[in-house]
Amino acid sequence: MTTETLPLTRQDFVSNQTVRWCPGCGDYSILAQVQKTMPDIGFAREDIVFISGIGCSSRFPYYMNTYGIHSIHGRAPTLASGLAIARPDLSIWVVTGDGDGLSIGGNHMIHAIRRNINLNILLFNNRIYGLTKGQYSPTSRHGMVTKSSPMGSVEQPLNPIALALASEATFVARSIDAHTQHLGEVLLEAAHHVGTSFVEIYQNCVIFNPNEWIGLDDRRLRDENILYLKHGEPMIFGKNHDKGIRLNGFMPEVVQLGNGVSEDDLLVHDETSMQLAFIISSMEFPHFPAPMGVIRRVQKQTYTEGLMEQVKAAQAKKGVGDLYELYTSADLWTVTERETVKGKQTGALSLELDDEYMDEMEQKPEETTAMQDQLITPIATLQPRAPVSIDAAASLAKAIRQMNAHRVGCLLVTDKDDRLVGIFTEKDVLMRVVGLVDDLTAVPVANYMTPNPIALTTSLPIAQALYEMSIHGFRHVPLVDDDGRPEGIISFRDVVRRLKQNFN
């Protein structure tokens, strides 16, 4: 995505926000070195992200003209981890302090490091809480007098370097705000390391803990008191390069060179030795010179490399994920059209009602379907067949003959005024007559008909006929005129035939 053709300078990384740290704060110097280093780390500006938590140091991202998040107390490594996993292409920097990163965020710190997520973690250590105005921190010395420890802190401080090492860090380094050149070099090394780079930066809080790094941050004294670590070189320090570190049993000791002590007797720095790194981490100023530089550096697979390898391997083996395959990766069964005749009663009902309500909500005119149109047309449009009638006094034998002669399953039974009084169907023959009546000529049809049948007029809608048929189970519905005289008859089949037209 690199589109910036001009070489970037420090100025390109300065944001438009006014920097608001206390005058003289060590953070200014660190900000300047970071901005100076950025053009050289090999990433385009848009591919760099700074993420911080809460505290003085955590204002940092606002002053960097890169992508950035000022998050919540102690959690910066978690946001950075998620971002690194989602976007392995980015250069991600976590800016934190001794309170943010080692107290409230201590858990996240050790886990981000042990996972070897590709992050650069800059821990500004001033051994005090600054933003909350001067309480002791997890790195404050035992006995330190602060606002919250007026009689001296009774807590033991933790050792950030040792903590990082115990978390299996692949890159651990230390520098100090005041030594800008050294800091710049360490930042560049951290940027180039693939994996978690943990950098402890001794930083001066001019307001609440101004004398913490005396002897180290003074240009005149620092070379006497700092051990500059270089891989493969003996540990020599002092302004005149006349002192060194020698191992006595398991313990390091400071020795004066000369008088029988030569460089060959000194410890040689090895960035790959965990044991040596722990020895270095135990060397505390002023009993020892303060070790600065890269303490440990080894190459291991990063979290994201491991994860993306799995993605690749899985895709090589199974192909790029296919949704249909995912959905069907279980026991399946198929429901075919035929079985749906019964319909899913409750579901269908629910939809209908919901739709009705929805329509009203949207104030739309009611949409009607072709089916509905058909159902509201008058029964007359079905062109009902002429009725086959029989007098109520006629015998059963005559009635059955009549049915056979006209090939109908239903007779309309009328009184002497030709008004409909009953209906006699083949079902009546089967249920009430066959085998039960000995002499068909002796009894009138009136005794075996269904009296007072529901009858409709031809001007009523077809829906009405369908309704009567469905709730009473009729196969035929007689039609009468206004005087109650049979006018015709419709069967269930007639209605179905009409409705069927809509399915074509």
Added chain:
Amino acid sequence: MSELEAQAEVEFEELESVVIRFAGDSGDGMQLTGTQFTNTSAVFGNDISTMPDFPAEIRAPAGTLAGVSGFQINISERDILTPGDAPEVLVTMNPAALKACLPELEHGGTIIVNTDAFTGANLKKAGYEENPLDNESLKNYQVIRIPLTTLNREALKDIEGIGNKEKDRSQNFFALGLAFWMFDRPMDTTLDWLKKKFAKRPEIYEANSRALQAGFNFGDTTRTFQHRYRIRPATLPPGTYRKVTGNEAVAMGLVTAAKKMGKPLFYGTYPITPASDILHALAPLRHFDVRTFQAEDEIAAMGSVIGAAFGGALAVTGTSGPGVALKSEAMNLAIMLELPMVIVNVQRGGPSTGLPTKTEQADLLQAMFGRNGESPIVVLAPQSPADCFDMAFEAARLAVRSMSPVILLSDGFLANSSEPWQIPDPEQIPAIPVNHPHGRDPHNGDAPYLPYERDPETGGRPWAIPGTPGLEHRIGGLSKAPRTGNVSYDPQHNEQMFFERRDKIARLVKAIPAQAVYGPKSGDLLVVSWGGTFGAVRSAVQRAQADGYSVAHAHVRYLNPFPANLRDLLSRYRRVLVPELNGGQLAFLLRGRFALNVQSYPKMQARPFKISEVYAKIVEVIGNR
């Protein structure tokens, strides 16, 4: 009498539906037995609804009431919505299971007991003073006594290479075989599964498959049973189906959403019951570019999701109520950063650690208000296991649209229950449009990028992601100025940004469906529910409607914002009843939001509603008018 004659005397009885519960010690494999019975019934074509019920302890003391693990399944030829109020058939492997499940068994129901397990020691552990099989205590039930352990050992006696202890572990398959015979189901689905599962342990396959067949044959050849039962396939809409649990459906919904966004799915989470199965379902999906991240704690999981969202992934976390409590601070940051993400809360019994394996829906107000300051968030709730698919997808869609975190409130019941799911055609699922602003040339004097300039329609801010030249910007949790997003303590800015964040959530009503209602459009009573209670409430309303009551049901899946017509809908009924598995949280919200008189029906037993309970309440409320 020959075997054939014996078999001929067992009659088939046609049932519309039946509720069966398998119960035993948590080491007896009852979940497996229930799942296999479910799979077979699903493939057979029945409608199914299941509810596992297991103790929080992985292995509670064997044989005790605390260790009873049960699996209830409702199989039907009709459309069913719940796992059933009370089991009609109880298959128990030990006295503790009998004791624990008997109070819920339907009067006159059938109990199948493993008589071998009714030893003095086991009876004592279950708290029985005398053997319930020897006295009158079970006289109201049909008790079928089977020396299951003995029969199973006998059936497996010539299998070599495994001891009695291992042989006994297959006796759940004997019980399953018997159930298959009793309910006339084929064994091939389970046999296929066993073959795959124990491909590398042929002797275990042999033991389990033989136990299964022995159980089936036992039913077939003895006269122990007077009846067998048939439940015909259900009449579901045509299509291809599978069985799905809520957690599986959430996982598939999220994968689908990611694919439809053209993004990798980032799932950052910390193991917690009952949400972990979502992680288990997603972790094997690396070929979908699913990037699961098991964080060091709940807070880290939430932080990682914010980072991933900033990077442009579909970022999701899953947890339960206690986890949400820990995530709250970071969720609030997400609300300030205005980044899209989904927070799945599979609710469990609370407060505090509460009842980890049991269901409840008491995190609604936590979702709405459980953060410092004014922090509006989108809240959705699926209504059934299969609906978890749709709502997980919906959560992603609304998150992207509003540039806001979305909480998806599932629950323990939905998570572990299962039902048939009609497999959708992935091609028919619409894409989720994602618009990342394009980069600009920083050297041509463009105006500065405005990370909080809002879309006039949605109110959402632009989602500019790292890697885009010219759009470098910083965002954070501090109060900010409109449009620029720069830190600002200006009182007017603070208030304006509050309105803007609230407004974009409110605007989502245009993107969500209106509230549907089941039943008459006005009347005596509207029952309003949300989440996993859907099946029980809908069934109860159906029953009341069939009995002639003027009652309707509205099941709310969109809880913030509410659908635009919800207030109007509520005001159309004389009374509104809100059954919930909490102390009355939705009722509280409805009263507060709409100033309407709403009657709450709370249940706090960490178990789902029964249809009969809700029905009785409906009748009571309407009767009291």
